[in-house]
Amino acid sequence: MRERAYAKINLALHVRSREPDGYHRIETLFAFCEDGDELEVAPADGLELHVEGPMRQDLSDETDNLVLRAARLLQPGGKGASLRLTKCLPIAAGLGGGSADAAAAMRLLNRFWALDLDSEKLTELAASLGADVPACIGSVTARGEGRGDRLQPVETGLGKMPVLLVNPRKAVSTAAVFRGWDGIDRGPLPDDWRAGRNDLEPIALAMVPEIGEVLERLKAQSGARLARMSGSGATCFALFESVVERDAAHDAIAAERPDWWQLATRLR
Numbered sequence: 038m039r040e041r042a043y044a045k046i047n048l049a050l051h052v053r054s055r056e057p058d059g060y061h062r063i064e065t066l067f068a069f070c071e072d073g074d075e076l077e078v079a080p081a082d083g084l085e086l087h088v089e090g091p092m093r094q095d096l097s098d099e100t101d102n103l104v105l106r107a108a109r110l111l112q113p114g115g116k117g118a119s120l121r122l123t124k125c126l127p128i129a130a131g132l133g134g135g136s137a138d139a140a141a142a143m144r145l146l147n148r149f150w151a152l153d154l155d156s157e158k159l160t161e162l163a164a165s166l167g168a169d170v171p172a173c174i175g176s177v178t179a180r181g182e183g184r185g186d187r188l189q190p191v192e193t194g195l196g197k198m199p200v201l202l203v204n205p206r207k208a209v210s211t212a213a214v215f216r217g218w219d220g221i222d223r224g225p226l227p228d229d230w231r232a233g234r235n236d237l238e239p240i241a242l243a244m245v246p247e248i249g250e251v252l253e254r255l256k257a258q259s260g261a262r263l264a265r266m267s268g269s270g271a272t273c274f275a276l277f278e279s280v281v282e283r284d285a286a287h288d289a290i291a292a293e294r295p296d297w298w299q300l301a302t303r304l305r
């Protein structure tokens with residue numbers, strides 16, 4: 038049995054207020070790409086996790102991996118599972134990689150252990166693992182409020198639009214970026230998300246100047262409809278009218294910055 042952990046992007050993200058517990062109330066539009074990490078499960082006596090894939094080395098201690106935390110959350114007495122995670126998404130990148138892994142583990146183990154939890158129950162349980170995990174359960178385009186965990190599916194009309202993701206290989210701490218918010222509410226997420234913003238973009242950009250260069254290069258590509266940072270960065274995305282234009286952009290950026298991470302994908 039396997040599940041894919043779909044890469045998350047925030048098409049827009051507005052920060053509205055800081056709560057007394059330090060978390061922030063946001064309004065965001067989540068979208069998901071058809072590619073990401075892969076998770077497989079096989080029978081075992083206890084719980085075990087093996088990590089492989091190109092981004093494996095950037096993950097520290099495996100015991101606090103979100104996949105195992107998700108598994109422990111659902112594990113019924115006496116059941117085991119051997120999980121294999123193929124880590125393709127960069128870590129601390131604004132793509133919700135760990136959150137997508139946790140959500141994929143919950144969907145997978147719900148089937149593997151025949152727990153029969155509906156997606157509403159999974160989404161509710163997911164909130165204890167992180168703000169992005171509930172959205173990653175369904176992995177469909179949705180408006181998120183509160184911490185990003187109050188969800189409303191929306192139809193954007195974007196379909197399976199081609200997407201290019203670019204990360205300058207600089208990890209960004211989500212907590213540090215939120216701490217940099219100046220407390221100014223710049224207004225709600227508009228109905229037309231294109232007219233929105235990512236309020237975390239200027240904060241992350243001040244911490245990682247390369248984000249400016251990524252955005253500049255994406256915006257300069259022919260056919261790029263919109264380029265914006267995702268989540269707390271540093272990954273930025275651009276939407277393209279055609280696969281040909283997306284792939285041309287990928288090749289042009291790879292030629293100029295072979296050191297950057299890129300993923301040519303589509304919205305799911």
Ligand SMILES: C[C@](O)(CO)[C@H](O)COP(=O)(O)OP(=O)(O)OC[C@H]1O[C@@H](n2ccc(N)nc2=O)[C@H](O)[C@@H]1O
Pocket residue numbers: 047050059060061062063065131133136166167168169170183184185211212213215268269
């Ligand atoms: C930036 C986003 O990715 C946008 O989708 C999310 O808001 C963050 O999602 P996440 O990484 O799953 O976040 P969590 O693991 O819950 O929180 C990491 C840290 O980010 C900060 N945090 C997160 C979410 C939120 N609404 N306000 C916050 O201030 C908190 O300091 C928290 O300790």
Ligand SMILES: Nc1ncnc2c1ncn2[C@@H]1O[C@H](COP(=O)(O)OP(=O)(O)OP(=O)(O)O)[C@@H](O)[C@H]1O
Pocket residue numbers: 096097101102103104127128129130131132133134135136138139169209211267268269270
């Ligand atoms: N399976 C996992 N994949 C990635 N990170 C994990 C995983 N398990 C635990 N983590 C930890 O979670 C932290 C955040 O990683 P993640 O890649 O999910 O964040 P992100 O891409 O910044 O997400 P966001 O969109 O919220 O900004 C890292 O410090 C990492 O060590």
